[in-house]
Amino acid sequence: MAKITLSNLAHAYRPNPQSRSDFALKQMDHVWDDGGAYALLGPSGCGKTTLLNIISGLLIPSQGKVLFGEVDVTRLPTEQRNIAQVFQFPVVYDTMTVYDNLAFPLRNRGTEAHLVDARVRDIARMLGMTDVLGKKAQGLTADAKQKISLGRGMVREDVSAILFDEPLTVIDPHMKWELRTQLKALHREFGHTMIYVTHDQTEALTFADKVVVMYDGEVVQMGTPADLFERPAHTFVGYFIGSPGMNVLPAKIDGASAYIEGCQIPLSRHYSGLETAKTVEIGCRPEFLTLTDRPDGLPVQVRRVEDVGRLKIVRADFFGREVNIIAPEGASISDRQNRVVFDPARINVYADSWIVEGKAA
Amino acid sequence: MEKTFNNKAWFMVLPVVLLVAFSAVVPLMTVVNYSVQDTFGNNQFFWAGLQWFEEVLTSERLHDALIRQFIFSAVILALEIPLGIAVSLCIPKRGVWSSFCLVLMALPLLIPWNVVGTIWQIFGRVDIGLLGATMAALGIDYNYTQNAAHAWITIVVMDVWHWTSLVALLCFAGLQSIPDAYYQAAKIDGAGRWKIFRYIELPKMNRVLLIAVLLRFMDSFMIYTEPFVVTGGGPGNSTTLLSIDLVKIALGQFDLGPAAAFSIIYFLIILLLSWVFYTVMTNYGKGEGR
Structure with missing residues (x-):
């Protein structure tokens, strides 16, 4: 686990960006604390997925650096960054059992069998999936599959950060609440740094300690839910947070x-x-x-x-x-x-x- | 709500019944009709019962053809399915080269069967064929008209050349439908190339592979034109596959009864095996693990 530093970071999808509007992500400097729960909140096209992909290593930024702790990871490929990611749609290995799905990231890294077993059972208990461990992942419901995805993200103890890319989009409303609560509980228990991308303010405000509001490629405000409510730094934050807005x-x-x-x-x-x-x-x-x-x-x-x-x-x-x-x-x-x-x-x-x-x- | 019963509604089904009757049931029943009767010409038929079926089922000649047919289909599936998967994995996912590969792959599929046979018949000839002449020049004794093994290799290679593209195209379509998130997740989970194939690509290709296996099984089991054009079933009876033999009986010897009985058994074998493939492959990966 480590704090995440975004230093002088900016990204443009086209080469040789000229004006400010060419940047999908405008220059930013931020330090995100180790063990914090952050939500990236903003409308579609505001650059939050770009930022997430830069952190996960799917994109190399046009300028600036990303540091995990003191290590510069800007150019490291995803698999060497020691992060976990949960995607918008559940990604499970259909032909494996739930147990094997959860064990997969550990086994791939050569973890000893008894450690894998202990950890998998621990995670399954937290997710409330102990009784389906032996089932094939294919036949499960969307929210159970998404729980497996969450579990696979959480199963490695040493990840620098867990990234969530709108993970509750396909989940039924009543299950959303439960999964979000579970996520909070998992965050408290394991203390991973979590970065959660969403366009849903309720999700962001209930999940995160710090909400990072993005608008037009810029971080317009980073603060606690109370800050965002009482003193929006930008009129956009005022409109976007609250129902109805400011x-x-x-x-x-x-x-x-x-x-x-x-x-x-x-x-x-x-x-x-x-x-x-x-x-x-x-x-x-x-x-x-x-x-x-x-x-x-x-x-x-x-x-x-x-x-x-x-x-x-x-x-x-x-x-x-x-x-x-x-x-x-x-x-x-x-x-x-x-x-x-x-x-x-x-x-x-x-x-x-x-x-x-x-x-x- | 009360259900309304109206027997006149059955008339609505009539067009379908007629269509199916004329396209499938009537021709099939003609064959059944032939299979239980005997004739000495002049359109006079005599009841023969199950005699032809007994004869066909005990005929050594047909047993041999059936065994050859099973070996042929097994070899074809064993070569074309893995090769097709391998080729589909090599096709670029997008861009100009992707389209180029797809068009190139589709070419053999557009060539009529007898033309494919003719191409390979000439291609393999020792005197004028590129392949045959080259082999001869290299000092390899290759002659598909005299050596049974060579004849077999020739028709197998020809079928692989003709139909592997179909498997590859189907698998490629299956691969294209896998969302990028799966590959990203696999990277994050630290899975290597083999594990990506084993746990993501192969399970996601399951459905198209089923279609590929069924199509290739049925086509190869019924294959007639290409081997007939290349080898004519020879040398000897070495490449006489089931349908070649069937045509020999029905048209060569004009034994309609045995040919009809043979056709029905042939049809039932294909139906049974297709059902087995379908059941096995659709149930794969389902159900309880340990």
């Missing part, structure tokens, strides 16, 4: 106040130096907006209320833009409530889509 509204900022269409919104911090930015926006999560009939709010027009059980999502029109407001389950929403209040402490300010840190007012 409300992002163009505004003028003057000191500790934001102005939208001439209406003042108080902020909890003091901002300056935003004159050079092309676009200035404020972002506030629907959870921190309150619908009210008090006169100090800003005028909104409620378009639609979606009752999703635990809470209500109010879709409202605010100076021609849609804003989402989350109201508690029991809240009654009447026609008189045509004003909205922003929680000043929860408003983030963005210049050219990136967050701006204010000074305490």
Whole structure:
């Protein structure tokens, strides 16, 4: 096991990349801790699979280095990197039994039979597959097959990292939860470094200690689920995380106040130096907006209320833009409530889509 | 829900019944008809019972032909299946060369059987054939018209040349359908080339291999044209395979009864063996391990 260092890393699929947009993966420097559970989260085509393939050795990056611990593995082929990978679709050796499938990576490396046996039984117990060890892998269900794939990844104790490439795509929703829980348990028990690629925010937020959000070939934010929720570093993170995503509204900022269409919104911090930015926006999560009939709010027009059980999502029109407001389950929403209040402490300010840190007012 | 019964619906099946009757059942029954009757010409037939079947089953000549036929099919399968798999593994997976190889492989399959026979008949001739003349020039005593072993080698090599491509193309299609993830997983699991073949490629080719084995078995068991053109069944009876013998009986001697009985037995053998191959290969890899 080892920490993973991505140093000065970038990749372009075409030779001689000229402009920034030629890079599928833009230059990045990151250190991922030994034993951490990381999720790479982003929409399709954001470069997360490219990054994963660079780490697993299927792709050699156009520039920069990948280090496992202190060893430079940038140009090492996959089989010499000592990693394990679980793919989107279950990969099992059909003609082998479950036992042989789990033992395969160990036997190929010449591990002694009694050690193989102990380890395989250990993994099977963790996965709850002890009773099917003697069965052929072919006849099993998709989720059992995917569990075998997970098991084969986990069976070697000395792997530097286990990579997961959207491993729960083909799994039934109710099994997803169970497998994810099992993964967490396996992570706690064995302490492997895990890197989990997904486009599903729930999966990323429940699995990972640190979520790496990618957008357009760039890591836009790396942080705990709480960071991503409270202080999205980029407006994309705001949109992408949360359901519905953050409300992002163009505004003028003057000191500790934001102005939208001439209406003042108080902020909890003091901002300056935003004159050079092309676009200035404020972002506030629907959870921190309150619908009210008090006169100090800003005028909104409620378009639609979606009752999703635990809470209500109010879709409202605010100076021609849609804003989402989350109201508690029991809240009654009447026609008189045509004003909205922003929680000043929860408003983030963005210049050219990136967050701006204010000074305490 | 209550099911509706309407016997008129049976009429819907009528076209299929007619089609199958005229394409399969009626011709087959003609053969059955011949197999239980005797004739002295003039379109007069006499009931003969199972006499022809007894005769055919006890005929030494046919036993020999049957044994030759089994040896031939076994040799063909033993050569063409492994060779076809090996060739398919060598074809580039994508790109111009892949298409080039596929077209090249398909060429022998496009040549009519009797032309293939003629090609090899001339190719092997000692006086004018490239192969035969070359062998003679090298001092190798090769003559398929006089030496039974040489005749056998010639028709086996000819069949391998003609049909290995079919096995290779089928296997190639099977290989192409294996997702890349399997190869990546095998690399990560540290599997070598042999293990990749044994545990990924071969099991994934199982279905196409079944088709390849069935087709090659049936075709080689029924082979007629090529050996007939090359050797005419000789020298002696050494390359007289079942269908060559059948034609000799039916058309050479005009013994319709024995020929019909022979045809039915022939058909049943092919049916039985194809069923055995099918059952064995579809059940392979299923069920409980240890």
